[in-house]
Amino acid sequence: MSRIAIIGGGISGLAAAFDLEQRRQAAHDVEYTLYESSSRLGGVLRTEYIDGCVVEAGPDSFVTEKPWAADLCRLVGLGDQLIGSNDADRKTHILTRGRLVEMPDGLMFMVPTKILPTGLSPLFSWKTKLRMAQELFHPPRAVNHDESVADFVERHYGREMVDRLADPLLSGVYGGESSSLSVRAVLQRFAEMERTHGSLGRAMLAARRKVSYGPRKAAPPLFTSLRNGMQSLAEAIVSRLNPASLLTNTPVKAIQPESGGWTVSVGGQAEHFDAVIVALPGPAAADVLRNVSSDLSSELGAIQYTSSITVGLEYDLEVRQGLPPGFGFLVPRGEGKRLLAATFVHNKFPHRAPGDRALLRCFFAGNNAESVWDLTDEQIVGVVREELQQILGPQIHGLRAAPLFARVYKWKRAMAQYGVGHLERLQRIETLHTAIPGLALAGNGYRGIGVPDCVRSGRESVKQLLT
Numbered sequence: 447m448s449r450i451a452i453i454g455g456g457i458s459g460l461a462a463a464f465d466l467e468q469r470r471q472a473a474h475d476v477e478y479t480l481y482e483s484s485s486r487l488g489g490v491l492r493t494e495y496i497d498g499c500v501v502e503a504g505p506d507s508f509v510t511e512k513p514w515a516a517d518l519c520r521l522v523g524l525g526d527q528l529i530g531s532n533d534a535d536r537k538t539h540i541l542t543r544g545r546l547v548e549m550p551d552g553l554m555f556m557v558p559t560k561i562l563p564t565g566l567s568p569l570f571s572w573k574t575k576l577r578m579a580q581e582l583f584h585p586p587r588a589v590n591h592d593e594s595v596a597d598f599v600e601r602h603y604g605r606e607m608v609d610r611l612a613d614p615l616l617s618g619v620y621g622g623e624s625s626s627l628s629v630r631a632v633l634q635r636f637a638e639m640e641r642t643h644g645s646l647g648r649a650m651l652a653a654r655r656k657v658s659y660g661p662r663k664a665a666p667p668l669f670t671s672l673r674n675g676m677q678s679l680a681e682a683i684v685s686r687l688n689p690a691s692l693l694t695n696t697p698v699k700a701i702q703p704e705s706g707g708w709t710v711s712v713g714g715q716a717e718h719f720d721a722v723i724v725a726l727p728g729p730a731a732a733d734v735l736r737n738v739s740s741d742l743s744s745e746l747g748a749i750q751y752t753s754s755i756t757v758g759l760e761y762d763l764e765v766r767q768g769l770p771p772g773f774g775f776l777v778p779r780g781e782g783k784r785l786l787a788a789t790f791v792h793n794k795f796p797h798r799a800p801g802d803r804a805l806l807r808c809f810f811a812g813n814n815a816e817s818v819w820d821l822t823d824e825q826i827v828g829v830v831r832e833e834l835q836q837i838l839g840p841q842i843h844g845l846r847a848a849p850l851f852a853r854v855y856k857w858k859r860a861m862a863q864y865g866v867g868h869l870e871r872l873q874r875i876e877t878l879h880t881a882i883p884g885l886a887l888a889g890n891g892y893r894g895i896g897v898p899d900c901v902r903s904g905r906e907s908v909k910q911l912l913t
C-alpha cells in the first residue's frame with residue numbers, strides 16, 4: 447500500500463487527488479490524504495452566483511489550445527458544460543492617451559499578421575509601424591541567454607510596442623511587468639521563432655499557412671470555460687474523491703523525510719506517508735520544505751508572486767448598450783490608472799449575465815493591486831467606478847449610478863512571476879527535488895500559471911511518484 451499526502455487543495459492538488467482516486471478505485475494499492483489550509487477546496491477557483499450572474503472571483507476561463515483542463519472536465523463529467531468564448535465579438539481595446547483604441551485585426555499577441563489593419567490603426571505611431579515592416583527582415587538569431595520580455599519585444603518592434611501592448615497583455619495574465627518576466631519562460635514560442643526565423647512576423651505567417659481551417663472546420667474558440675463557472679470544476683472533482691481523504695482547515699506546518707517515508711506535521715500531530723505531493727505556490731512550498739532541503743527551499747522561495755484583485759460589477763441595460771463592443775479593455779501603465787483591465791463578461795460569455803444587464807470584471811495586479819490593497823471593499827469599488835467613468839466616457843450615464851452589485855476579491859501573492867532565468871531555476875529545482883525520493887512538486891510556480899498547466903502539473907506529479 448502506497449500512502450500519499452497531497453499538500454494544497456487548489457486545482458493542482460485536486461487534479462493530483464483525482465488521479466490517485468482513479469487508481470484507488472481501479473484497485474491499485476494506493477491511499478491519499480489531501481491537506482488544505484483554508485475552509486474550502488479549489489484555491490483561486492471561486493465562483494459566485496449573484497442576481498442571475500455567474501461572477502468569477504479568480505480565473506474566468508482557460509486557453510483552449512492547452513487541452514489538459516478541458517480533458518479533466520470531461521473526465522469528471524462536465525464535458526457537456528464546456529463553453530467557448532464568443533469569439534465573433536472578440537475585440538480588445540487598449541487605452542491610448544485617454545481614448546479606447548481597438549486592437550487591430552490580425553495581431554497575434556504583438557505580432558502583426560495583416561498589413562492593412564495594423565497599418566491603419568491609431569494604436570501605433572508611424573515609427574512603430576515602420577519597425578514592424580523592418581522586423582520582417584530580421585535574420586534568424588541564436589540567443590544563448592534569457593532576457594526580459596520587454597527587451598525582447600523592444601528589439602523586434604521598439605519601446606512603444608512594449609508599453610502599449612506587450613506589457614498590458616502580460617499584466618492581464620501574470621499580473622507582472624514585462625521588464626521582469628522571462629521571455630524563455632513566458633513567450634517560449636516567440637523565442638523559438640526568433641531562433642528559427644529571426645522575424646516573428648514571418649514565423650507567424652509561416653505557422654498560419656500550415657494551420658488552415660476549411661469551411662467545415664471553424665477555428666476553436668480562444669478561451670474555454672464552464673457554463674456554471676470555474677468553481678464547478680473543483681466541485682466536480684471533489685464530488686468524485688473519497689471524503690475521508692480530504693482535510694480542510696488543516697495547514698501543513700512542515701514535512702520531513704523519516705524511516706524511508708515522510709512525516710507530515712499538522713498542528714501538534716504528525717502523520718506518516720510513503721510519498722508527498724507539494725501542490726503549493728512557491729513561497730508556501732518553500733516554507734513547508736524548509737527542513738527537507740534548505741537549497742530547494744530557497745530556490746522555491748525565490749519564485750516571485752504578485753497579488754491581484756478582481757472586482758465584479760453589474761449594471762443595467764443602458765450601460766450594456768453604451769459600452770464599446772468586444773471583450774473589454776487593457777490599460778497600459780503609462781496611462782496613469784490603477785485599473786489594469788476590464789472584461790465585458792456579458793460579451794465574452796453571454797449567458798453569464800441576463801440579457802438586459804452588463805457584467806464587468808475589473809482587474810488590479812502587482813503594484814497597482816498593492817496601491818489599493820489596504821482600502822476597504824467600498825473604497826476599491828469607488829476607485830473602479832471613478833476610473834470606469836474616466837475611461838468609458840461620461841456619455842454612459844448609467845456608470846454614474848451605483849452598480850446593481852459589486853464584489854471585491856483579493857488574492858494575496860497568488861500569481862507566479864517567471865522572472866528572467868526562471869528556466870535555469872527550474873533546472874536547479876528539478877535536480878534538487880529528484881534527488882529526494884518520494885517528493886513531487888505541482889502548482890503554478892513552475893511550467894505554466896494557467897489552469898490547464900496546473901492540472902497537468904498535478905496529474906504528472908502522480909505519474910512521477912507511481913511509475
Ligand SMILES: Cc1cc2nc3c(=O)[nH]c(=O)nc-3n(C[C@H](O)[C@H](O)[C@H](O)COP(=O)(O)OP(=O)(O)OC[C@H]3O[C@@H](n4cnc5c(N)ncnc54)[C@H](O)[C@@H]3O)c2cc1C
Nearest residue numbers: 454456457458483489490504505506698889890895896897
Ligand atoms: C485573479 C486570478 C485570475 C486568474 N485568471 C486565470 C484565467 O482566466 N485563466 C487561467 O488559466 N488561469 C488564471 N489564473 C491562474 C490560475 O487560476 C492559477 O495559477 C491556478 O488556479 C493555481 O492553482 P494551484 O492549485 O496551483 O494554486 P492555488 O489555487 O493557489 O491553491 C493552493 C492551495 O494551497 C493552500 N495552502 C497554502 N498553504 C498551505 C499549507 N501550508 N497547507 C495546506 N494548504 C495550503 C491554499 O489555501 C490554496 O487553496 C488566475 C489567477 C488569479 C489569482
